[in-house]
Amino acid sequence: MKIYEFEGFPNPARVRIALAEKGLTDKVEFISVNVPEGEHQSEAFRAKNPSAAVPLLELEDGTCISECTAITEYLDHLDGNPTLTGGTPKERAVIHMMQRRAESGLLDAVGTYFHHATPGLGKEIEGYQCAEWGNHQKEVALKGMRYLDGLLADRPYLAGENFSMADITAFAGLGFAGFASIDVPEDCANLKDWQARVAARPSIAA
Template identity: 85%
Template sequence: MKIYEFQGFPNPARIRIALAEKGLTDQVEFVSVNVPEGEHQSEAFRAKNPSAAVPVLELEDGSCISECTAITEYLDHLDGSPSLTGETAKDRAVIHMMQRRAESGLLDAVATYFHHATPGLGKEIEGYQCAEWGEHQKQTALEGMRYLDGVLAENPYLAGDDFSVADITAFAGLAFAGFANIDVPEDCANLQAWHARVAARPSIAA
């Protein structure tokens, strides 16, 4: 298998964490796509992912899978333990729900702020920018942090008792927020404690 990525970006980081959690890192060849230089816009890469985004998983038969949730779902079915996407119908549904809330309410909101309200990756890469929309999404991210803090007041992890893809997404969202200079609100003690625990996991600490 190959993973096309740009190391250090939040979405490729999500897949690297999932691979490490599953013990599959040594089964993957990482191929760097220089996004800041526009390599992701090339015809060759768009043939693998028309949306021109990393990461992309390329299988041995040449087929390609994009979108972090889809890639993680595939990896989770290669080996059942530990499960990142849930084993029972209820677990899978709750994890999917919380993953999407962490994605839309935090990670995607931070990304929108970064790409619209800051210089982002530069004018040649960014194209259209709307600072007002970016600032609005910054507030969405802060509200998302407070929501997740409330969830973590009742559970050790975002989808219950076990670490899951929802936690990976939220961790990547907080990492991106730190890069974009969006601070976690001081009253989010549960979220901050969770972040410290997750950061110490071998899949992330390494």
């Protein structure tokens, strides 16, 4: 397997965590795509991923898979023992729901703020920007943090008792928020505790 990515960026981080949790990191060849220089928008990369985004998983047979949830589904099912996306129908449902909420309510909202309401990766890479929408999404991200904080009052992880894909998404979202200078509200103690606990997992601390 090959993973096209740019190390340290939030979506590639999601896949690196999933790989580590599944013990698959050594099975992957990582190929750096220079996103700050716009390499993800090149014709050569778009031929692999028309969405022009990293990470991208390329299988041995040449199949290219983009979208972090799709890549995580693949990695999680390779050994026939899904641990990140749920085993029973109900577990699957709760994890996919919480993943999507963490994505649209936090990670994607932070990304939209960064790419639209700040200089982002620079005029040439960003192209069209809509600052008004970006700033609105910053408010969405802060609301998302408060929502997740409330959830974590009565459970250790976002989808319940076990670490899952939803935690990976939210963890990447908080990291991106820090990078974009969106501070976690002072009173979100549950969320901060959870962030510290997740950061200490072997898959991430490594």
